[in-house]
Amino acid sequence: MKLVGDDLACVRGGREVFSGLGFAVDAGELLVLRGPNGAGKSSLLRLVAGLVPVSAGRLRLDGAAEDVPVGEYAHYVGHLDALKPALTVAENLGFWAGMLGRRKADTGTALAEVGLAALADFPAGILSAGQRRRLALARLIACERPLWLLDEPTTAIDAQARARLFDLIRAHLAGGGLALVATHDALPFETRVLEMGGPAPNPARNDAGAETGADTGGDAT
Numbered sequence: 001m002k003l004v005g006d007d008l009a010c011v012r013g014g015r016e017v018f019s020g021l022g023f024a025v026d027a028g029e030l031l032v033l034r035g036p037n038g039a040g041k042s043s044l045l046r047l048v049a050g051l052v053p054v055s056a057g058r059l060r061l062d063g064a065a066e067d068v069p070v071g072e073y074a075h076y077v078g079h080l081d082a083l084k085p086a087l088t089v090a091e092n093l094g095f096w097a098g099m100l101g102r103r104k105a106d107t108g109t110a111l112a113e114v115g116l117a118a119l120a121d122f123p124a125g126i127l128s129a130g131q132r133r134r135l136a137l138a139r140l141i142a143c144e145r146p147l148w149l150l151d152e153p154t155t156a157i158d159a160q161a162r163a164r165l166f167d168l169i170r171a172h173l174a175g176g177g178l179a180l181v182a183t184h185d186a187l188p189f190e191t192r193v194l195e196m197g198g199p200a201p202n203p204a205r206n207d208a209g210a211e212t213g214a215d216t217g218g219d220a221t
């Protein structure tokens with residue numbers, strides 16, 4: 001598979017976040033998204049996941065079925081861990097696994113791998129920030145998806161969980177998976193980098209029609 005973004009633009013809240021953005025990610029490759037706060041890294045991940053519309057340009061996943069949205073091939077782990085606090089840890093993962101399909105590990109195994117086996121029957125609402133993130137990352141283990149979209153995946157997790165995450169990413173890439181990762185951290189393996197520009201200037205007034213965001217496009221290096 002190959003993910004290609006061609007001349008992409010993204011508009012949110014009437015403001016242009018980026019435009020003219022081009023990149024390509026081959027099977028087995030990880031593209032790191034870098035740039036200052038507000039550059040549009042999260043927006044790009046959400047756009048690829050299908051959670052934010054493509055305002056201009058084209059996004060395609062070569063090797064995928066044409067009538068299936070790119071997001072259907074992706075694991076998206078965003079800033080919010082998307083957990084239901086009243087459900088148990090195991091139920092949360094079970095819910096996600098049911099949504100995502102293509103199971104590759106049962107819930108118990110995935111929870112054990114992220115160090116949450118002992119908390120499986122506790123409500124997710126009691127989890128610490130790092131434990132919530134571990135639970136979100138357990139989705140990567142439970143279900144098979146070729147494209148991983150990870151937004152600051154190392155946030156809140158300790159050294160042990162980081163090492164486990166890096167192992168997971170390595171295995172994913174070695175198996176021909178693709179990954180886009182927004183992070184301010186250094187990753188311990190070879191990656192390509194997409195530098196994204198600075199934030200668009202704040203609009204002078206709340207008239208969306210008058211907003212002219214800077215071209216914050218970039219190219220993968």
Ligand SMILES: Nc1ncnc2c1ncn2[C@@H]1O[C@H](COP(=O)(O)OP(=O)(O)OP(=O)(O)O)[C@@H](O)[C@H]1O
Pocket residue numbers: 012013017035036037038039040041042043044182199200
């Ligand atoms: N839901 C939203 N509605 C309108 N504008 C938004 C929304 N979310 C983000 N934006 C705007 O999009 C721009 C890019 O935000 P984004 O979160 O993609 O940046 P980022 O590069 O991921 O930043 P950070 O490093 O702080 O996480 C910002 O100017 C932000 O205000």
